[in-house]
Amino acid sequence: MMSKVWNYYAGPCMLPDEVMDEAQRDFRNFANTGMGLVEISHRSAEFDKVAKDAEALLRELLNVPSNYKIIFEQGGGRGQFAAIPMNLLSENGTADYFVTGHWSRCAYKECAEKYGNAVLHECSYQDESGVWHVDYSKMTVSENSEYCYICLNETVNGIESFTLPDTKGVPLIADMSSDIMTRPIDVSKFGAIIFGLQKNVGPSGMTITIVREDLLGKARKYCPSILDWSVLSKFDSMYNTPCTFAWYMAYLNFKWIKNLGGVEELERRNIKKSKMLYDYIDSSDFYISKIAANDRSRVNCVFTLKDESLNDEFLKLSKAKGLIGLKGHKVLGGMRASIYNAMPIEGVQILVDFLKEFAASHS
Amino acid sequence: MMSKVWNYYAGPCMLPDEVMDEAQRDFRNFANTGMGLVEISHRSAEFDKVAKDAEALLRELLNVPSNYKIIFEQGGGRGQFAAIPMNLLSENGTADYFVTGHWSRCAYKECAEKYGNAVLHECSYQDESGVWHVDYSKMTVSENSEYCYICLNETVNGIESFTLPDTKGVPLIADMSSDIMTRPIDVSKFGAIIFGLQKNVGPSGMTITIVREDLLGKARKYCPSILDWSVLSKFDSMYNTPCTFAWYMAYLNFKWIKNLGGVEELERRNIKKSKMLYDYIDSSDFYISKIAANDRSRVNCVFTLKDESLNDEFLKLSKAKGLIGLKGHKVLGGMRASIYNAMPIEGVQILVDFLKEFAASHS
Numbered sequence: 001m002m003s004k005v006w007n008y009y010a011g012p013c014m015l016p017d018e019v020m021d022e023a024q025r026d027f028r029n030f031a032n033t034g035m036g037l038v039e040i041s042h043r044s045a046e047f048d049k050v051a052k053d054a055e056a057l058l059r060e061l062l063n064v065p066s067n068y069k070i071i072f073e074q075g076g077g078r079g080q081f082a083a084i085p086m087n088l089l090s091e092n093g094t095a096d097y098f099v100t101g102h103w104s105r106c107a108y109k110e111c112a113e114k115y116g117n118a119v120l121h122e123c124s125y126q127d128e129s130g131v132w133h134v135d136y137s138k139m140t141v142s143e144n145s146e147y148c149y150i151c152l153n154e155t156v157n158g159i160e161s162f163t164l165p166d167t168k169g170v171p172l173i174a175d176m177s178s179d180i181m182t183r184p185i186d187v188s189k190f191g192a193i194i195f196g197l198q199k200n201v202g203p204s205g206m207t208i209t210i211v212r213e214d215l216l217g218k219a220r221k222y223c224p225s226i227l228d229w230s231v232l233s234k235f236d237s238m239y240n241t242p243c244t245f246a247w248y249m250a251y252l253n254f255k256w257i258k259n260l261g262g263v264e265e266l267e268r269r270n271i272k273k274s275k276m277l278y279d280y281i282d283s284s285d286f287y288i289s290k291i292a293a294n295d296r297s298r299v300n301c302v303f304t305l306k307d308e309s310l311n312d313e314f315l316k317l318s319k320a321k322g323l324i325g326l327k328g329h330k331v332l333g334g335m336r337a338s339i340y341n342a343m344p345i346e347g348v349q350i351l352v353d354f355l356k357e358f359a360a361s362h363s
Numbered sequence: 364m365m366s367k368v369w370n371y372y373a374g375p376c377m378l379p380d381e382v383m384d385e386a387q388r389d390f391r392n393f394a395n396t397g398m399g400l401v402e403i404s405h406r407s408a409e410f411d412k413v414a415k416d417a418e419a420l421l422r423e424l425l426n427v428p429s430n431y432k433i434i435f436e437q438g439g440g441r442g443q444f445a446a447i448p449m450n451l452l453s454e455n456g457t458a459d460y461f462v463t464g465h466w467s468r469c470a471y472k473e474c475a476e477k478y479g480n481a482v483l484h485e486c487s488y489q490d491e492s493g494v495w496h497v498d499y500s501k502m503t504v505s506e507n508s509e510y511c512y513i514c515l516n517e518t519v520n521g522i523e524s525f526t527l528p529d530t531k532g533v534p535l536i537a538d539m540s541s542d543i544m545t546r547p548i549d550v551s552k553f554g555a556i557i558f559g560l561q562k563n564v565g566p567s568g569m570t571i572t573i574v575r576e577d578l579l580g581k582a583r584k585y586c587p588s589i590l591d592w593s594v595l596s597k598f599d600s601m602y603n604t605p606c607t608f609a610w611y612m613a614y615l616n617f618k619w620i621k622n623l624g625g626v627e628e629l630e631r632r633n634i635k636k637s638k639m640l641y642d643y644i645d646s647s648d649f650y651i652s653k654i655a656a657n658d659r660s661r662v663n664c665v666f667t668l669k670d671e672s673l674n675d676e677f678l679k680l681s682k683a684k685g686l687i688g689l690k691g692h693k694v695l696g697g698m699r700a701s702i703y704n705a706m707p708i709e710g711v712q713i714l715v716d717f718l719k720e721f722a723a724s725h726s
Contacts, residue, residue: 004397005396005397005398007398007402007403009402009403009404009407010404011404011604012401012402012403012404012405012604012607013402013404014398014402015399015401015402020390020391020399020402021391023390024387024390024391027383027386027387027390028383028384028387033368033687034367034368034685035368035370035377035687036378036383038375038378038566038567038612039370039372039375039376039377039378039383039566040370040372040375041372041373041374041375041376041688042375042567044372044688074437074438074439074442074568074606075437075438075442075587075589076437076589076603076604077603078587078588078589078602078603079437079438079587079589079603081587081588082587082588082589083587086585086587110587110588113584114584114585114586114587115585196604198604203401203402203606203607203608204401204405204604204605204606204607204608205437205568205569205605205606205607205608205609206568220585221476221477222449222477222478222583222585223477224438224441224442224444224445224446224449224473224477224587224590225441225444225445225473226438226439226441226442226445227587239441240439240440240441240442241374241375241439241559241561241567242567242568243437243566243567243568243606243609244375244566244567244568245566245567245568245608245609246568246606246608249401322397324396324398325404325407
């Protein structure tokens with residue numbers, strides 16, 4: 001048996017011990033059926049219970065109002081980048097994209113290149129000292145806008161938007177793939193929320209859309225049925241065979257979150273964890289965070305070494321110590337520590353200890 | 364521990380013991396990383412090896428020519444029903460659909476309702492005695508046809524087409540979701556083959572497209588990137604985060620198939636298994652197969668009780684004996700036993716024993 005490793009991957013990423021233990025224990029005998037969860041029909045009573053329980057827990061944890069539908073689907077965030085305009089944007093309509101980093105820019109491009117009039121609002125900027133800020137003043141709404149799009153946590157850039165723009169009644173569509181269930185939100189403020197499971201609530205292979213029901217029924221004719229929210233909603237997300245394993249793992253994660261005290265407790269933990277990490281980085285003259293204190297992601301801590309020639313050595317040594325996945329996204333370089341819901345405070349303490357140790361031995 | 368159950372679900376369905384054991388054993392420590400496979404990044408060296416090994420095994424097992432690309436994607440067969448016309452059909456082009464059952468009809472509808480000129484060829488018929496036949500003579504090619512579509516095994520109907528139509532050089536696109544790797548095929552005879560994993564080669568959550576490379580690069584402008592074969596192929600199926608668990612399970616299944624002797628050995632087993640089951644049904648005056656002997660699926664044995672008032676009793680008793688999933692698809696009624704690659708001959712023998720026993724006690 002190898003020694004304990006700490007997993008800072010940005011997603012897929014570490015899942016709670018309790019979740020992984022239960023999934024492993026029951027892998028060949030789910031709910032005493034004598035079959036594995038992945039071996040039973042998505043139409044079986046046993047799977048149906050998992051599916052419904054997952055939805056009920058999600059509704060409870062996020063306090064989802066009854067006029068919102070919850071859809072479990074395939075295709076990832078990228079699939080939703082296409083689904084959003086195909087479901088919401090009329091042929092001659094306008095959509096506002098509030099871009100704060102890599103993923104909102106990707107969503108903007110998918111819409112602009114394929115589906116119609118997408119207005120790009122550059123909503124983050126670097127000041128003279130190289131520090132990134134979210135610019136909420138740029139989050140303005142076009143005349144005739146049919147929706148406004150925002151990515152609340154930019155996984156690649158490490159930027160999180162904690163304030164919601166005032167869209168003057170135009171539906172706000174949010175990608176919360178990396179911050180869903182890391183803090184309470186008021187779902188009624190959104191037209192739709194989309195998120196992949198693979199950061200805070202499960203493995204890869206499933207995406208969830210929470211959508212206000214009056215926004216359904218407008219999909220373009222050419223929208224593939226598997227991305228048509230109305231079709232999926234009408235069939236309770238069983239229009240086609242879902243990824244049963246991911247749905248089950250979402251259920252286990254939701255159960256875990258409920259047992260520990262819900263998203264309010266997770267927010268307390270995530271504030272504590274991220275503060276511990278940023279406080280050390282700010283106190284050090286070896287590491288730098290280039291993001292304004294108010295706009296720093298609680299779950300993706302992006303930082304650089306002041307002396308970037310030490311990057312390889314840093315990654316080699318951290319890996320040797322069992323700290324995995326600290327390399328930044330290829331579009332940005334530098335380092336990134338993802339400390340999602342499943343990461344205990346101990347894992348952040350160990351990372352800080354390593355940062356100190358490395359700084360001390362390389363200063 | 365409950366007693367052994369036998370799983371005849373049509374998919375998701377039973378997987379090989381060896382595959383399930385290995386997946387369970389390594390669930391929390393994949394490849395000695397100290398992390399679960401579902402917890403590691405799809406960009407990690409460890410997952411990259413799984414992905415590449417799965418593709419290499421698939422190429423080897425089906426003898427896929429080098430001018431074919433293999434794409435691992437999300438969205439299921441239903442997703443491909445949209446992807447096929449969006450990738451292959453020009454705006455004013457024609458596509459021929461050879462319909463032999465439920466799923467080819469669904470594929471036809473998705474194309475006809477959303478994407479253009481789809482020609483419906485009814486390629487199965489019921490004779491005067493109520494027996495279903497595949498009518499290969501109806502598989503004709505329209506002038507200016509851009510592709511011909513066929514579903515080689517109709518999971519719902521229990522009909523399998525063992526002869527390929529002569530499409531006069533027009534690309535033949537086949538859905539092989541339920542018969543992939545149940546027998547050798549000559550991939551070079553196809554323009555593309557699509558299949559979901561969840562019958563013969565894994566759990567739900569992943570679809571594979573094998574496509575001749577000269578057919579790439581023609582996707583419609585509005586084709587979502589996640590269904591654009593050219594985009595997915597260019598990024599080695601990592602344009603977006605794949606369902607890593609399903610990809611890994613496909614790898615384990617491919618390895619299992621290779622170890623037991625490849626698809627040739629599976630074909631021998633599948634012939635033997637299906638013959639045992641149909642021979643008994645044909646010999647009985649209690650059960651009926653309404654499909655012509657030459658057109659019967661080797662993997663989905665659809666049958667009815669002569670006295671259909673016994674259906675509920677049959678399902679209740681079979682379940683009590685640990686024989687699960689024998690209820691036919693809702694569109695057809697009756698019974699269906701799915702005996703895919705993972706089903707050992709013992710499972711078929713046990714089913715036949717039960718059929719005999721039930722017939723004896725209810726005649």
